[in-house]
Amino acid sequence: MASLRQIFGVFAKIGAFTIGGGYAMIPLIRDELTTRGWISDEELPDIIALAQSAPGVLAVNVSIFTGYRLRGLKGSIAATLGTILPSFVAILLIAMVFRGYADHPVVERVFKGIRPVVVALIAVPVVRMARQMGSGILPWVIAAGTLVLVAFLKVSPIWVLAALAVTGAGVTLYRQRK
Amino acid sequence: MNETLILLQLFGVFFLIGMFTFGGGYAMLSLIQTQVVVAHGWMSESAFTDIVAISQMTPGPIGINCATFCGYTVMQEAGTGHLMGILGSFTATLAISLPSFIIVLLLVKFYTHVKGSPLFEGVMAWIRPAVVGLIAAAAVILALNVSWDGTPLFSHPAFSIVRDNFPDLRSWLLLGAALLASFFLKIKPIALIVAGGILGFLLY
Structure with missing residues (x-):
């Protein structure tokens, strides 16, 4: 053991x-x-x-x-x-x-080059994941809605995810009853 | 602000992040960012971007690395010493792992019931696409800043570029080059960060 x-x-x-x-x-x-x-x-x-x-x-x-x-x-x-x-x-x-x-001139220069790369690295998986999202309009609406709510309307992602979990549970239970 | 209060806030914030992270490391980064940068204003967008770069290059899970680093930085930004910084790191790391711990142990006992259950799949069908939007939002927030002069949606928005991350044309070219290199040449993240650092040193 x-x-x-x-x-x-x-x-x-x-x-x-x-x-x-x-x-x-x-x-x-x-x-x-x-x-x-x-x-x-x-x-x-x-x-x-x-x-x-x-x-x-x-x-x-x-x-x-x-x-x-x-x-x-x-x-x-x-x-x-x-x-x-x-x-x-x-x-x-x-x-x-x-x-x-962090304030050293050389470090500052190096990180000036790194920062845009990091933004790119975060953006890349989005495309890969979006491709795997499958058919149907609902996933795209959820994805786009989350983007707008979080990035532009400053809603906490925790509220968005909690609301989606409750909605998902509600929809599933409703369908099961029918 | 009171040090103990910040530690408690750190614990609460990172516990929630740990509980709501679905979709792995990048989703976790996006939650950390919205809480630490947007909601609490504990650090700037560029300070967070630097932390993400270092978390990516250091061994270990990127989300946990980022939490550890943020815990230290938040305490330091509040003007505390090294010891409180270490305590901040410890608090954030513990808090972000604790929900997984509780939920995985529960799942071990109930997994046979949960797996393939229509309710679980139904909930995940709504959560999975949101993760894609969430990670997209993380990238947008690091490049574009939206501020409202009142309640969002009911007042005027002001859009501005995050200057610390994108000070000039060179930085947009670096973004484009990194996107292309990652998509078409499949270059690994760490190699891209190293290349970005070298180019930054040469260009600026």
Whole structure:
């Protein structure tokens, strides 16, 4: 059986070696977890589907679930700490140093070039996700409506998402009753 | 402002973000941005953009990295010392992960019921497209600023470019080049950020 230290160590390795997170982590997760026999190849799609059904970040959700499977609540805490801790320390150190140099002329020039690139990087997945949205007019109305409400009318996305969840539940229950 | 109060606010804000993030890291960035930059005014758009760049380049999930960095920066912007900054990082990171923790553990117990249930699928059918709009909104807010002189929709809007992120023509060209490079040449985000940094150094 996997010890808590082993669980922490494996997830720390996964956390420390994936840059960008999310789907970039899946191949690494598969390598590390299936070779140890902690999960089987058949289980992986189910684990990912479950991780996507819960809110939050994919990598963290996968660690919570796998850790739980291995050693219960303690296992899930060990796995989550493993995923988060290496980057937590790295980011904290960078944040402390960055504040001192943010106004340095060279840093300022470098980031002047980086900022438009970041905006592009955020925009790119939108197109990819929009292509996968499927047919029907409703998804496009929801997507465009959310964009207008959040970007132009300053409505908090949390209200938008909560309202959509309630509407979705209402519509489904209404259809079921009919 | 009182340090403890900001820590409590950080906890509340990041807990909500963790609870409402569907669709992964970029959706989380967009929620963090609307809360930290737009709703609370804890930092500027350009400070947030810098944090996103660093979060992308540092190993680990981008959404969590961004939360950790924001927790530190929010406390520092409030004029506190390093120790409170570290506490801010810790608070934001814990708060953003806690809802996942609770919900995943519940799902483990009830997943067989939830999976494929019409109600769950019905709710997700309305949430998934919103995530696309949400991420689009994040990109728009980093480039375009809309301010209303009263209640939104019932007063006059004023549109302006976010000058810190797009000071001149060069920055729009960089945006265009990055979009093309990512779409057609499939260049990885980190390589694009490094290229942007080098070009920034050379151009400015």
